[in-house]
Amino acid sequence: MARALRTLTQLMGWSSVAIGLFHVALGNAAIPGAGSAGTTIDSWGRFMGSSFVGYGLAWIWAARQRPIPAAVVRWLAGVFLLGAAGRFLSLAVAGRPQWFQLALTAIEVALPPVFFWLADAEERTERVAAEPAPAGR
Template sequence: MAKALRILTQLMGWACVAIGLLHVVLGNAAIPGAGSAGATVDSWGRFMGACFVGYGLAWLWAARQRPIPARAVRWLAGVFLLGGVGRLLSLAVHGWPQWFQIVLAVMELGLPPVFFWLANAEERAPRGGVEAVSSDR
């Protein structure tokens, strides 16, 4: 379980960093259907891209810890899940978005339970190499 969590956490981190940088560099061109949205949306998208880079770096930080901190993974996965909930709210208010946004929503709603499960399993896993200290002397 630890290896699966580490690999998935690293993939999430690198994907978020790459996507965030893409948004910083390309602005509106990185968002399907937003090419003509104007300067305000472009500015917001580039700012949010930078935030997504930071989010990805947080995932990478977690992946480098030994053991991976389950609490951090649950918080990061919760933020990802909140993004999926935001997409559902947008769907309810504005209707169906471009098809790729639906794919992203499925990922944002489907991956967090996997991370929660793996983090819980990792947290419960016995740690080798550490002996219990006896209070009898």
Template sequence: MARVLQWFGWTMGVACVAIGLGHVALGNAAVPGIGPAGAAVDSLGRFLGAAFAGYGLAWIWAARQSPIPAAVVRWLAAVFLLGAAGRVLSLAVHGWPHGFQVGLLVVELIMPPLHFWLADADERARPSTKIIKGAE
């Protein structure tokens, strides 16, 4: 299970960095179904793309740790789930978005529970080797 967690972490990280940089580079054109949108939406999308790329870098950082810190995985998964909650709220207020965003919502609802479940897999597989004071 530790390997699965590491693979998920790397995959999340690389995907989020690529998606984020795509939004920085393409602006409104990176969003299927957005239609005509002005400079404010383009600016917001590019800014949030940079933040999403940073989020992806946090996943990559976590996946490179040994052991992968469960608390970090849980926080990152919670942020992803919060994004899904935002999409659900948007759906309730504005209706169904483009089908691509619906597909993203499905991924955003499935991945966090998997990450929560796997969060401590690496810590369980690699017991702590910290030296306890007084036990030398």
């Protein structure tokens, strides 16, 4: 489980950085259906892209710690879940988005429980390894 946590944490970090840089570089063109949204949305999208780069860097930082800090993983997963809540709110208020946004929503709902479950896997493994062996009879 500790290996799964480390792998998923790194994957989350690098994919967030890549997605963020994609949005910074392409602006509206990075958002399906937003190509003609105008300069205000372009500016906002590039800003949010840079914020997502920072979010990804926080995941990468966590993945490089020994052990990976469970509290940090839980906070970062909570932020990701908050993004899903925002998408659900948008769905209720503005209606159904482009299909790819629905796929992203599914990922944003599915991954946080996995991270919440795995969050302390590495800390737990190190705690067990550090405990003295039971004394013989």
